[in-house]
Amino acid sequence: MSHHADSHAGHDVHGGPKLYGAILAGLLFLTIVTVGAAYVDFGSSTINIVIAMTIATIKGSLVCLYFMHLRWDKVVNAVVFLSSLVFLAFFITLCLIDVESRDVLRPANWTGQAPTPIPSQVSNTPEGIGQPPKPLPKEQQPATDGHAAPPKH
Amino acid sequence: MLPRQGSTIAGPMDDLYMFIFWLSVVFFIIIAGQVVWFGMKYRRRGPGEKTPHITHHLNLELAWSIIPLLLCIVLFFWGFDGYMKATVVPGDAMEIQVRAKRWQWEFEYPDGIRALNDLYIPVNKKIRMVMISDDVLHSFWVPEFRVKMDVLPNRYTDVWFESTIPGTYNLTCTEYCGKGHSTMRGSIKVLTPVEYEDFVKEGPPELKNMPLRELGELVYKSRGCESCHSLDGSRRDGPSWKGIFGKTEKFTDGTSAVVDENYIRESLMNPHSKIVATYEAVMPVYKGLLRDREVLGVIEYIKSLK
């Protein structure tokens, strides 16, 4: 590590208010672009999200590289930071692969439709999915093993 | 080591199992043999012993990286093949609906017959179980068929098998589901085609000829009556059956009635119409779950409990 003339601790001083100001201007500009892009439909929701996330990633990179000094920092710190992103990417991708591919490899007679549920006194058919839960009255709160009351719709 | 092979997929799956088993035995003997043999042969004799300075051996290291890797790839494809065969349902399977709830298995045949815990199926016929859970996760496992699949709430999962030998097979829950997890058992009775027809008409063969009182006792033990109704007069979630026949019961709505054949039948079919005072309406509805003869059996059994 080279020793900078005015830094006895051995660290170079990088950037300065001018550079940081320029980065801030860039970030603000990109914020306007993101908000603007949100009002435009680029065809599909996937493309819209990809565009929004791309802009966010550019902004994030500017913050990391300049505000967080990664551009000038030791490589190991960048590796640490990037590996957290890589593991996160694995997490997201593999979870999405599962959720998106469930039932894809089903046999020919599987139509992808849920089969008719068994008629039963206790209604637990998928109808009513996605309704907000209602607060349970006190005595119905999960209390005894195995008889927790499901939120009633 | 493995239970008997009761389905068409059991054979191929066991071949793979035995392959991995012998592969493991070979590797274990190699490694354990070295450890024990080196431990004896190169045991330290004195304090000044010198040892050779061997740091690595590239070819040897490559060999024991690549050979296991190749074996693992073989295992993966073999296992994947077996998995697809075991999980992709053939198109011509008979569908049986399964509803798992703590802690019992409910089945429904295509023609609407329902059964609790005991499933009767014809031999040599592809069966697809379409499963859903009422509460928490369960898992459907028949060890002798080598099939297992979790049962989820609000989502259907399926499992299929084709049994090859008539007989009785255990069904167990393998996803932890609470207090009754280890008794959440069922049985799958594989019938010959003739027996199966008979079953569709008249119910399970061994029950057909059973004396009514014995049949009633069986129902008491196998259909969950036991958990709420005692036989010795002690209080559980429902009234004890001891000496109940002929007694006059008071109900929560203030009325009362004598416990007779009709009352017992009504309590089974439509239990919530009359609730005995001081008890709660927790009795499940047995309409469609019990055959006529089983209802008679329960009545006879209750009569016999003096």
Next chain:
Amino acid sequence: MSQTLESAHGHHPAQQHHFATMEQQFSAAKLGMWLFLATEILLFGGLFVGYGIMHNRHPEAFVAGHHHLQRPMGAINTIVLLFSSFTMVVAVWASQTNRKKLLIWGLIATIACAGIFMVVKYFEYSHKIHDGLLPGKFYSYKGPQVEGEFMFFSFYFMMTGLHGFHVLIGMIVLAWILIRAMRNEFSDQYYAPVDLAGLYWHLVDLIWIYLFPLLYLVS
């Protein structure tokens, strides 16, 4: 490594006994901070994964839910946070170059921005609470809505809540740094605490850069 054996400049009072040099101490501290930031990313990451999967499952509900958020408020907060990052990085630069006044004012500006952020958040939250747009079983919004819309608010509150918590922690840390700066503890010889607090603050900003489009600009 050869220089690490002896320090040519004697010991700085802030140097701990187990480090040979200030440089070694600084790079250890910085690496430690980056590792901590990595854990923060994975902590928030779990929420992002949950959001992504539930968004895929109930897309209409998430779009409908986000219409209850006020984009201008979100945009203002984005600008406020970006600006605070700027003042923070200037403060770090000031401490590296012995500009004590600028350091103090930079820190004050950063804390002030964080305060503005929290005030805006307070108004947003009270608006939601008033409308009954609360997470989980407390959701009681009665107006027209799409099935599953309550789940958007579960995520809205969990994600902004965890982020807001980090802003609060950041304010406390920065206030502590400010006090130390006013006591003249930092110089071009020793500015690690300012630098590390800055890294933390930029991460809080970084996460908001993603939260803003995900929550306010869903399409």
Next chain:
Amino acid sequence: MADVKTTGAHVHGEAAHHASYLEENKGIMNWLVTYDHKRIGLMYLWSVLLMFLVGGLFALLVRLELLTPGEDLMNAETYNRVFTLHGAIMVFLFIIPAVPASLGNFVLPLMLGAKDVAFPKLNLASYYIYVVGAIMAILSIVLGGVDTGWTFYTPYSTSTAGAVTLMTLSVFVLGFSSIFTGLNFIATIHTLRAPGMSWYNLPLFVWGTYATSVIQVMATPVLGITTVLLVMERVFQVGIFDARLGGDPVLFQHFFWFYSHPAVYIMILPGMAIISELIPTFSKKTIFGYRGIAFSSIAIALVSFLVWAHHMFTSGQSPLTNAIFSFLTFLVAIPSGIKVFNWTATMYRGSISLKTPMLYAMSFLLLFTIGGLTGLFLGTLATDIHLHDTYFVVAHFHYVMMGGTVIAFIGGLFYWWPKMVGRMYSEKGGALSAILVFIGFNATFLPQFIMGSRGMPRRYFTYLDQFQPLHQFSTVGAEILGAGILVAILTLVASLRKKPDAIANPWGGSTLEWEAQSPPVTHNFVGTPVLEHAPYDYRHAKVEG
């Protein structure tokens, strides 16, 4: 032995004894606020050993209950709580911190020639966070118990009664303790290596601990957020894991295993790291394939993040996901295999001394091999369908966790004990414990492979009569195993009553910690150690043991 030049007066054999870290600043208060990594390591050691005994007690209760089918000792609800606590305590309070936080804390800076870890205060904080987490976990037993299994699967965990919320929060807290330990070690290894100690001169224990720390830092935060989401689901019903509200219970399993599979390697990698020290020392021979072992640790750490869903082959996740994860699972098997082969190759033509630590190391090799090979049955899709959630799985992971990690931990404890307390223990006691543990362990868990294959599901309070003989065999084995552990602990404790008699390097070890006196002084070395030879280079050895 790595030749070390020390600038102080420390010379082998005739060194003046300096006041050790145990003798300086005595008094309980000095211990409780110490920043010394050795003292913190010892405090961790007593804590994890206590937790090990508690968890072991629960294990014996489980085995006793299973002596016969039906209810004998406890009812089903109690049984469920007991096995949950056994699992949760053993995993979160014992195995995960066991090697890194106790032995690692003590040994790692010594091996690096450092005076302490990079962040001593954080080290102490991490210990107290652990204590708080442990107290919360114990409190949850008193406040209603937990019966979810250590895996907290939803929707059971979100609907059952008891102190699940408190237990979950305890796991959250313990996670931070683990993160801070890992973070501290990574920074230490990067910045505090002795002069001359390049990455390829690091002892393999350090490589293993480094790989472990990477997982601790990168995976544990996901456990943190998972527990937060679980608590949110329980308290607010936010809906993410609740199928009735449009959530996905299988998603919880993804979240949980994204941490908990790498966590399996948090548990086993330090065990492997210890074995990589024991085998060369007691074979008095340089390690075979240093780079192979070092890189396989890193490879395991990285690939371990990509295999989590192999716990979910029958969970209802997609067949495509099953295929991907089955394949990746096989990839993680290779580096483990490489290590085992390298260890046995190290013994080849060595001068093998069958001291207690080596007996444990050899047990490890046999048991871990069984554990690893039985993993093949479970990684293979078709056979996993049959074996998933059975006693086969129970036996498999006990072979890895107990037969692997715990055996290595005890071996490491015997190895570094003289360094830690300055006393030699009775070799007879040590050898007896190693043999009892080996026999007891196999008697306990080998029958469980057979039971699982034959149809015995796990987490069962009662079982079919056909399994009774095997269950009884297993229970008897567990008693022998328990006795072996007890003998080990008594042997170590008995040595404390003697006068200090350990020399600096009783085993002829080649890594830097053996250069410090036994027990070391507060700042580890008198003078600054400089490494001149690679570790495990026995050509330069001056044999003492």
